[in-house]
Amino acid sequence: MRATFPYMGNIYIPLRTIFKNLGIEPIIPPPYNQETLTMGAKLAPELICIPFKLTLGNIINALQQGADTVIHTSGRWSCRYGYYPFLSGIILRDLGFKFRQIVLRRDNLLEIVKILKEIHPNYTTIIRKIIRAFSLGYEKSKTLEKLERLAFFIRPREKNTGETSRYLRYYLTNLDKAKRSQEVRNLFTEARKKMRSLPQKEIKGIRVKIVGESFCVIEPFVNFNLLEKLGEMEIEVDPFLTAHRWLGFHSLRLGRSEVKEVGHLAETYWPFCVGGEDKNTIGYSIKAAKDNYDGIIHLHPFACMPHTSCGSSLERISRDYNIPVLSLSLDEFTQEASFYNRVEAFVELLKRKKTRLERPR
Ligand code: SF4
Numbered sequence: 001m002r003a004t005f006p007y008m009g010n011i012y013i014p015l016r017t018i019f020k021n022l023g024i025e026p027i028i029p030p031p032y033n034q035e036t037l038t039m040g041a042k043l044a045p046e047l048i049c050i051p052f053k054l055t056l057g058n059i060i061n062a063l064q065q066g067a068d069t070v071i072h073t074s075g076r077w078s079c080r081y082g083y084y085p086f087l088s089g090i091i092l093r094d095l096g097f098k099f100r101q102i103v104l105r106r107d108n109l110l111e112i113v114k115i116l117k118e119i120h121p122n123y124t125t126i127i128r129k130i131i132r133a134f135s136l137g138y139e140k141s142k143t144l145e146k147l148e149r150l151a152f153f154i155r156p157r158e159k160n161t162g163e164t165s166r167y168l169r170y171y172l173t174n175l176d177k178a179k180r181s182q183e184v185r186n187l188f189t190e191a192r193k194k195m196r197s198l199p200q201k202e203i204k205g206i207r208v209k210i211v212g213e214s215f216c217v218i219e220p221f222v223n224f225n226l227l228e229k230l231g232e233m234e235i236e237v238d239p240f241l242t243a244h245r246w247l248g249f250h251s252l253r254l255g256r257s258e259v260k261e262v263g264h265l266a267e268t269y270w271p272f273c274v275g276g277e278d279k280n281t282i283g284y285s286i287k288a289a290k291d292n293y294d295g296i297i298h299l300h301p302f303a304c305m306p307h308t309s310c311g312s313s314l315e316r317i318s319r320d321y322n323i324p325v326l327s328l329s330l331d332e333f334t335q336e337a338s339f340y341n342r343v344e345a346f347v348e349l350l351k352r353k354k355t356r357l358e359r360p361r
Pocket of ligand 1: 049050051079080144196212275277301303304305306307
């Protein structure tokens with residue numbers, strides 16, 4: 001079986017390991033690029049959100065690379081995510097692609113065992129494969145999180161712009177290749193030592209919380225590599241969602257107490273759950289204000305129902321907690337230059353506010 005799946009950010013690193021160790025050949029298409037977007041936008045319904053257009057383009061790339069199976073996650077979402085697999089299935093079959101489509105939901109996870117039974121002779125082998133695949137995959141996912149978080153902290157402080165990102169890319173490539181847990185642990189120890197020893201400078205210590213729709217927060221192509229660029233502008237970013245947290249929140253139900261806590265915080269402003277991390281966006285924004293973050297950036301696709309609806313609550317939070325919020329809508333027509341005009345103005349505002357607050361009265 002040569003399987004592919006729509007991915008975002010570095011999530012393919014643990015997923016590649018899981019697939020390989022389960023005996024499934026993973027077909028990972030090249031990173032998102034303008035061609036993927038143009039192709040997806042041409043084939044998708046005009047007003048559907050940008051994550052659909054990009055993932056559609058990406059799946060086509062994978063099918064052209066020889067994938068014979070497409071694995072999607074889905075669920076009973078109130079937004080469009082619930083019908084992504086079905087819609088993309090219709091479009092791809094209309095284009096003449098022949099493939100098997102597997103839709104994984106929380107209520108049909110046993111589907112994985114059924115698929116594995118087609119590949120492996122007996123249940124003992126399957127159980128052994130599952131244990132190894134998920135333990136190494138989880139180790140990699142956790143390490144990915146630690147490496148990305150380390151970079152979020154070091155990047156704004158680096159003296160030589162771009163050094164942290166270079167190290168991060170190097171260690172992520174090696175993390176992707178690692179075959180054993182011990183190798184993964186050694187890699188992190190070395191990465192931490194190397195990255196911490198980079199020459200550093202004094203900074204104002206401005207912290208920005210990144211909230212919004214999962215794909216827009218995690219995938220650098222769609223957000224014009226915002227998390228890295230903010231770091232280079234001496235801003236310490238803290239995305240509420242990362243590849244590891246997305247996998248943990250939605251598959252293994254990790255961090256339930258944290259999610260419950262932010263859900264509780266969100267209640268006054270947003271007592272609904274319409275999908276796409278709406279409640280988490282509101283809850284984490286309030287938490288950021290209470291934890292004295294300097295600003296919030298809200299990333300969402302144009303025409304995304306959950307985030308268009310909860311946007312007005314963010315404006316109230318900004319007023320009530322006196323915290324600047326910048327809301328950025330993304331689609332295939334968003335221009336990088338105009339996007340960064342707004343980001344740079346916001347960063348300038350945060351820097352001036354910080355200086356004003358620090359000045360003795
Ligand atoms: S959350 Fe928004 S962008 Fe994501 S699938 Fe739902 S409607 Fe589309």
